[in-house]
Amino acid sequence: MDGSFDLPLLAVRGGSKSYGGRIGCADVSFDLYPGEVLGIVGESGSGKSTLLSCLAGHLAPDTGEIIFQTAQGPRDTRTMSEPERRRLARTDWAFVHQNPRDGLRMGVSAGGNVGERLMAVGARHYGDIRAKAIDWLGRVEIDADRIDDRPSAFSGGMQQRLQIARNLVTGPRLVFMDEPTGGLDVSVQARLLDLLRGLVREMGLSAIIVTHDLAVVRLLADRLMVMKSGHVVEQGLTDQVLDDPQHGYTQLLVSSVLQV
């Protein structure tokens, strides 16, 4: 692994995706280094989610390179075969959906949800899987006696934390998050953010967080990318971008946040 910390974990060059004549996102380039958290902000329809889906392999970008530092060296995820990409998606990557219902199996118990990724990579010992599930439920502050309850019996915040546990159980290196705090009330949001910040720091995760909530990126993100109409209009260190916005749209975005 020597020297690998100098290389970006994920390097994107000229990533573009259009839906027919409409631009999804255009000419996006950035580097993400190990242990770094990148925030992507912008209004609805600015291409944030399209970009995230392209990065995570859910959508195929039209042009550009997405180079991921795999255990075997850098690989362009666009030219990977589908089995390889799917294997990556359940080992090195994790995807936290905005709506936990998209990321959880609602008919399967909490333990089964956490264990699914373990079983998908070959775990075949029930006791071990269960012990690991209990450990992870504890880490996301869900009581161990809820392990056999279905997610439908959980509150929104618990469902979101369960989704995070389910994604992190295989020790991914890169986590994609699409509005992880959307739809939660502020006190639950704060708790979730606290938890996420702890996990990201503790596990040394790299993360890409898409959100329209500037407070979320202020707390979590090291670097920030501002998108507007499919283009990146400004990027830099989070505090720098938020405290001294240069682009007109960023200035508008920052000044629109209500001060309580």
Add this chain to the structure above:
Amino acid sequence: MEDYNFAYLDEQTKRMIRRAILKGVAVPGYQVPFASREMPMPYGWGTGGVQVTAACLVPEDVLKVIDQGADDTTNAVSIRKFFSRTAGVAVTEATTDATVIQTRHRIPETPLQEGQILVYQVPIPEPLRFLEPRETETRKMHELEEYGLMHVKLYEDIARHGQIATSYAYPVKVEGRYVMDPSPIPKFDNPKLSGSAALQLFGAGREQRIYAVPPYTQVVSLDFDDHPFVASKADHDCDLCGAGASYLDEVIIDDAGGRMFVCSDTDFCAGRRAAGHVGRLGEAA
């Protein structure tokens, strides 16, 4: 019967089904789509099995049909009669005499021989169906051998019941590759799937799928290292023939909680009684 083609289906249809069967034999456990026809019986009564049987039959065949192990229940009797009328083939109730056996949810107790064909009626061929509702996704999972989800089902069983409570349609892996639904046979029968001398064909009429396990193919029931697969049966002997190792049906015999256990395989039970075996409630033959 002159009014129908041999074995009811027209030759082109049988040809199409045979192609699907050959493909299924070539790729053990893989679900081959086929253009299932309307049959003169309702879905769920074995329309898939009947089409596979029709495609396999030749005039020299001897046909046996069983339903839950029994030769004398409605489903078995009607299908047997159907083929003796439309194909004019000989029929039998003896497992050893039959060349083609169509079965609903059981494998005969008597070990099958080379040259015999066992045709299963399958209601839902996709083992992942109740875990993943999207057909596109389950096909992709089969293609890429992503079978972790199958163990999630078994995990849920143990979490809820303390053991793997799935007792029929127990998922198996065929020849180390495809995970397959063995049709709703009791898991007691699962070990008989593996290394069988007979050709095993599975037909799902409504779902339009055919799959196969060729003779002497390895079939492994899925399990966990610390919760191994157990081929379970009722913990009794047959009350009629005294057999201790055959799969049993529980029969309520009065209103006072009285019950008896009898072999579900009627041919096996009758054979044992004819040979002089007598169970708890049986009478000497």
